[in-house]
Amino acid sequence: MLPTERTQELASLQKQIGYTFRDILLLNKALTHKSYVNENSESLKDNERFEFLGDSVLDLIVSGYMIKTFPHFAEGTLSKIRAAVVNESCLAELARQMDLGKYLLLGKGEASSGGREKNSLLANAYEALAGAVYFDSNLETVLDIYLPVLGKEIAKYADTARFRDYKSELQEYTQTHFNCIPNYQIMNEKGPAHAKQFEVAVLIQGNDRGQGNAKSKKEAEQAAAKSALESFNLTPID
Numbered sequence: 001m002l003p004t005e006r007t008q009e010l011a012s013l014q015k016q017i018g019y020t021f022r023d024i025l026l027l028n029k030a031l032t033h034k035s036y037v038n039e040n041s042e043s044l045k046d047n048e049r050f051e052f053l054g055d056s057v058l059d060l061i062v063s064g065y066m067i068k069t070f071p072h073f074a075e076g077t078l079s080k081i082r083a084a085v086v087n088e089s090c091l092a093e094l095a096r097q098m099d100l101g102k103y104l105l106l107g108k109g110e111a112s113s114g115g116r117e118k119n120s121l122l123a124n125a126y127e128a129l130a131g132a133v134y135f136d137s138n139l140e141t142v143l144d145i146y147l148p149v150l151g152k153e154i155a156k157y158a159d160t161a162r163f164r165d166y167k168s169e170l171q172e173y174t175q176t177h178f179n180c181i182p183n184y185q186i187m188n189e190k191g192p193a194h195a196k197q198f199e200v201a202v203l204i205q206g207n208d209r210g211q212g213n214a215k216s217k218k219e220a221e222q223a224a225a226k227s228a229l230e231s232f233n234l235t236p237i238d
Contacts, residue, residue, distance in 0.1 A: 002028055013103050017129075017145050021136050026050075028105075030132035031125060033115070035107030047128035054131030057142055058086050062150055070158060072234050074168035081157045085150060088123040094149060095122035100129070166225035173234065174204055182228065184221045187211070200224045 002010070002024060010027055014020050021027045034046040062082050066073065073081075084090065095101065101116035104125055115121050134142045157163050171181050188199040200220035202210045209231050212223025 009103065013098075013100075016098060017133075019133060019137070019141060019145055021132075023136055026132045026136050027129075030054075030128040031100075031103050032105045033107065033110060033121060033125075035110040035115070036105040039107040039109075047125065050128035050131035050135070051124045052131070053134065054127035054129065055086070057130045057134050057139070058091075058127060058146065058150070060139075061143060061146055062086055062154060065147060065151060066154060066158075069154075072169050072173045072229070073158075074165055074172050076168055077163065077165050080163045080165075081154060084157045084163060085153045088119050090153060091123035091126045092119035094153075095126040097149075100125050164226075166222050166229060169234070170202070170225040170228050173229070173232065178205055180205055182209075182225065184224065186217065186220075202228050204228065 006028065007024065010024060010031075014027070029045050030047050030050045032044060032046050034048065037044045037046045059082065062085055063078070066078050066081060070078070096117075101122055104116055104121065106115045106121075110121075130142055130146060133145060167182070174180055174182055183203040185201050185203060186198060187201050190197040190199075196215065198214060198217050198220040200212050200214075200217065200223070201208050202212075202221070202224040210224045210227030210229075212220045212225070212227060214220040214223055
């Protein structure tokens with residue numbers, strides 16, 4: 001049994017996430033850092049196993065959502081976005097938004113050194129909480145709690161060009177729908193050798209579906225691919 005004060009404290013967190021644990025000890029375990037265990041009792045269990053489980057659960061949530069939401073995104077693009085969302089920095093910030101640090105059980109040394117604000121501890125606790133919710137309920141419950149928040153992060157990165165490989169996305173789309181691959185052609189080169197400007201067109205089944213201009217052929221091809229995707233209404237126009 002947990003002390004009444006701790007039970008009341010965790011009741012506030014459960015109200016915030018919209019889920020009441022069947023076994024409150026699982027929630028307490030998800031918020032118990034190994035430093036607290038080392039200073040108090042070996043019979044206590046830290047949150048590392050739930051962190052391990054939660055990492056997989058969050059990966060599954062993010063991956064499944066993106067597969068359904070962005071059917072034309074190439075695997076490489078999906079991997080980049082997932083890595084940007086399910087990483088220490090992003091998860092720590094999401095943990096701060098729900099003030100998760102104040103619920104952590106930390107050893108005195110860890111607490112005095114600012115442990116409640118450390119990215120690593122906050123991200124681990126965020127994952128451990130997901131693992132605990134899953135263990136106490138099911139995947140659907142975890143989705144209800146986490147997907148609204150993670151979905152916003154995914155959308156933010158999905159619209160950021162540095163995470164997108166437009167050429168791969170376009171090729172995947174054309175192979176699926178037209179049984180062909182895009183053909184990129186340099187239409188024009190301007191400027192001196194040290195400051196070239198390339199104009200590239202992308203042809204699909206012989207039809208010009210997009211153009212791009214950039215300082216390198218690679219960047220111009222990416223811009224042309226983005227333009228072609230926009231012509232198929234597959235990517236938002238900036």
